[in-house]
Amino acid sequence: GIGAHEVIIETPDHYKEICDLDSAHIELVIKAYYQRYVDLQGDSRFKYIIIFRNYGKDAGASLEHPHSQLIALPIVPKRAKEELRGAKQYFDYRGRCVFCDIITQELEEKKRIVSENESFLAFNPFTPRFPFETWIIPREHCSDFGHYAQSKDKKNIVELAKILKEVLLRIKVALGDPSYNFILHSSPLREKEMESYHWHIEIMPRLVGVAGFEWGSGFYINPTAPEKAAECLRDVKV
C-alpha cells in the first residue's frame, strides 16, 4: 500500500465555514486543491486523487475546524471506475460526452438549475441519490481537474469560487445548515484528456440516513424531486 492523505485548512478562523469566506479567499482554497493535485500527480505510484469535504457530524466530519481533504490512491477506486465506465459506454453509443449532453439538457429545461455563471453550472441532477444533491460542472468539456485549473483562463477559478460559495450558502440557508459531503470527481491521473469524461463536483447534503435497503441494494430512496429541490434552492435569499 502507498498513498497520501493531506488536510487543507481553509481558514485560521475556527468558526468560518467555506460559504462564509469571501470569494477571493475561496479561490485560494481551490488553488491549494489544484496545486497539491498537480504536485502529487507527479508521483507515478499514484493513480487517482480524490478531493472532498465533510461538513458536520452526520457527514462523518471528525474535526470541527474548516478543512477539506485530499487522498491520493495507488489504484482507481471502485466508484470512479463505475462512473468512467458508464460515461465511456454512453460515449461509444452516442459519440458525445454524457456530461456535455446533461449540461445541454439542463440548460434547455432550466427546471433543475440552481445557479449558473459564465464558466459553471450548478444543478440538481435528474436522478439524484439524495434530497438536494447538487452538482457543479464546468460548461467547457475537460476531464482533468488539474489540467483545467492550470491551463485555462484564471477567470474559471474565480467563477468556480463564486458558484461554490453561492451554492453552499443556498444549501445552508434553505436547509438550516445541514451536514454535507462534497466530492471532486476527476479523471485518473496522467490520463490524456478524455473525450468521454468531464470533471465536476458533487455536493450531498446529509438529510436522510443510509439504511439497510441502500446498503443491500446500492439503490437510494429519495423523497425529494430534483425540480422541487432546485426551486427551493433558487428561491432562497442569499
Next chain:
Amino acid sequence: GIGAHEVIIETPDHYKEICDLDSAHIELVIKAYYQRYVDLQGDSRFKYIIIFRNYGKDAGASLEHPHSQLIALPIVPKRAKEELRGAKQYFDYRGRCVFCDIITQELEEKKRIVSENESFLAFNPFTPRFPFETWIIPREHCSDFGHYAQSKDKKNIVELAKILKEVLLRIKVALGDPSYNFILHSSPLREKEMESYHWHIEIMPRLVGVAGFEWGSGFYINPTAPEKAAECLRDVKV
C-alpha cells in the same frame, strides 16, 4: 415500477429488541421472513427480495418499534449483481463456491469466528468494511434462502434463531447497544440452485460514519482488525 414493501413486526412489546426475545420467538420471526419470501417469489414480476433490519437512529431506523423489512424489486439490484458476479468469477477460476472456501478457511484459522453451531457459523470477514462487521452463514451450501428455509430440516431454523440472538446480544453487550443494519443476501428469485452463490446475513454495526472518501471511492476505512473484533465479541459474557 412495481414492487412490494412489507414490515415484519417482531413483537408486540415496544421495548424488546430482537436479541431480548427468546430463541423460539425468533424462530417465528424467521418463519415470517421465509413465508413472505416464498409467497412473493410467486409473483414473476419480482426479480429479487431483500430482507433487512435497521436498528437505531445511526442505522437509519425511522420507527422505534422492533421490526424488520422486506422489499421485493423488479430487478436484481446493483450490489447483489456485484456480489453474484464476483462469486461467479471465483467459481469459474477455482471450481468452488467462494463462500464455502471462506467457511473452510475460517474454521481452520479460528481467529475470526464469533460463534458456531451445528448449522451456522458467525464470523468477522477477513476484509470487513466496518468495525465489528459480522456475517452469519449456513455451513451447508445453498444459494436461496427461501429454498433453504423451506426444504431443509426444521433444525436449521432453530439453529439460525439461536446464533442470530447470540450474535446480536454479543454486539449489544460488547459495544454498548450500537445502531446496526443487518441484510439477508440471497440469490435472485426463481434461479435454480446456484453452485457459485451462498446465502448469508451481513450485520453491520454503525460505529463510524460514512464520509466523503467512502462515497467518492467505494472503499471503506476500518480502524478495527477483524481478529480483534471477533476476540472482543467472543470474550464478552452473554
